[in-house]
Structure formats: structure tokens, C-alpha cells
Amino acid sequence: MPEAPEVQNVLDWLEDELKDHQITGASITHPKLSANMPADQMASRLEGEHVRSFSRRGKYLILDTDHYHWICHLRMEGKFLIVTPEELDNMEEKDKKHIHAVFDLDDGRKLCYRDTRKFGRMHLYDIDESLDTVKALENVGPDVLDQRLTPERLYESIHKKKAAIKTILLDQSVLAGIGNIYADEILFDARISPFEKGCDLTMEDCTRILEAARRILLKAIEMKGTTIRTFSFGNHEAGSFQDELKVHDKKDEPCPVCGHPIEMELINKRSTYYCPICQKLKQSD
DNA sequence: CCTTAGACCTGGAGGC
DNA sequence: TGCCTCCAGGTCTAAG
Secondary structure: OOOHHHHHHHHHHHHHHHOOOEEEEEEEOOHHHEOOOOHHHHHHHHOOOEEEEEEEEOOEEEEEEOOEEEEEEOOOOOEEEEEOHHHHHHOOHHHHOOEEEEEEEOOOOEEEEEOOOOOOEEEEEEOOOOOOOOHHHOOOOOEOOOOOOOHHHHHHHHOOOOOEHHHHHOOOOOOEOOOHHHHHHHHHHOOOOOOOEHHHOOHHHHHHHHHHHHHHHHHHHHOOOOOOOOOOOOOOOOOOHHHHOOOOOOOOOEOOOOOOEOEEEEEOOEEEEEOOOOOOOOOOO
């Protein structure tokens, strides 16, 4: 569920809580959570490690320890929470049963990974391996907020694609970090139809998309992300960017710009909200 | 190369 | 209340 802004907030929070702390014990109980080695092996490798630095690429969290890159993806519902042993003991069974990993910290607290749908994944690589060649990130393109991604480069990577721009924005190999909610908001802001094909977009369109993407994501990060439905990250407070959403999940509500009812259609099986007046397809005759 | 359907999982919401 | 179907902020895989 989380997109770049939510992941960034999780990352910042983890850095505050974990930086230079040592993992003194580890238990991974859902076998598939550990994606590139047996779960017990990942757990035993993390034991004794200090968490040294924190970064993000797209929706991937990258925690560097003394000897490893620990790469985590929360997918739809993954959450980290940090609790005392008492809090863990007192947790309601319905919450406790979705905890798939527990990492004991040197100060007695416990870092728990909870994931109702079990979609999240963790990868562990030797610290000497370059993140540029690591399997977990092989299909992850430049992060939206990475300034090295220019409008020219975006144009270059999409101008031959026949797919709808909505689909392209969700393709993490093109640009990483955007998910279904922010894709709708970005296209509304840029006044571009989600159905527009990549090959029909101009350099100027790419400039507007990238500019809108960065402005929206940065504001969302500042507002601690978007909290709709069940999402909140661990013992984090909910974000408030949901109050800033203009079109996503607003079917039949008036467009904040022109008043026309917002429409919803599926594009590539993903619900897509847009204003048909403000986001017109280019004339193709 | 691209597109699409299906898979992976569980729980909440809405219809009947 | 219960049952059923659909839906969810994501990504990978196989198949056409």
C-alpha cells in the first residue's frame, strides 16, 4: 500500500528509532518473508548487526547494517512497529497473529514486522554488493525524487510506449515510487488524461508530470503520507495528505477545479479517478 | 518487446 | 446474523 511518501516516513521513523542500535536476536516466522535465503538464515545473519544507515529507492527500504544491505518492501500492508516486551505480550491476538518477524534490540525493545496479507518481502545482501546489481532492485528505475531523473530522460523512456500514462507511472522500472493514489493525483495536477499514451506525450508534458510528481510527493512526505482505509505505519501516527487528495477515491464528487463529477474507470485493472473535463485526451482524430 | 490474466493473502464493506 | 462477492496504496510470473 505505501508509496514513496509513506515509505519515506517509515524510513525516517526507523532511522530515529534504530540508528546504531544492535539487533541482539531475530526470528522470522513466515518463510516467504525472507525472499533470497531461508528465513532462519536471514534471521541469524541479522543477529549482532547494528543498523547503520537508511535509504530508499522507490518503495524499497534499504537498511545498511555492519555487514549487510537489508532491503525491505512493505507491498500492500507491511508495517514495522517497535514495542516493549510487555506491549507485545499484551497485544490482542488478532494483531499478534500477523506478526511475521521479531527483532530484539539492544535496549530491550522489539522491532516487529506485521503484515496481514503476507505480501511484503525482505532481501539480504552482503554489504560489498553494489545496489546497482542486486536482484531485488533489478527492475527498479530512478527514484521520482532523484534529480538525476530529468524530463528529457523521462521523455526518452516513455515516448515510444503505447501503454496509457497511468500504467506507465505505475511501472517502477520507468520511475520508482509512484503508486495508484499519487498517480491519479499527479495526472490531475498535470492536466493529463490517464488514458493518454506514452507515445503521444510531449517533452512539455513530461516536464509537467515530473514537476507535479515532485511537488505532490514532497508535500505528502511533509504531511506524513496518506492514510486511507487501514493503512498506518506501525506505532506511527496517521498521515494527513488524504485531506489534500483531489480526485483519488472521489468518484461522483465535484472536481475541485471545474465542478464536473469525478469519474472512475479501470486502467490495467487499477481503479483510476480523473476529471474528464480537466484531463482531456489530446485530439487524435 | 508488450499486454493481460492470474497468483500471492487477508479482512472489511456492501448486497441480499 | 450470516453468506457471498468484490475490493484494497503492489509486484511477479506465465502465457498469448
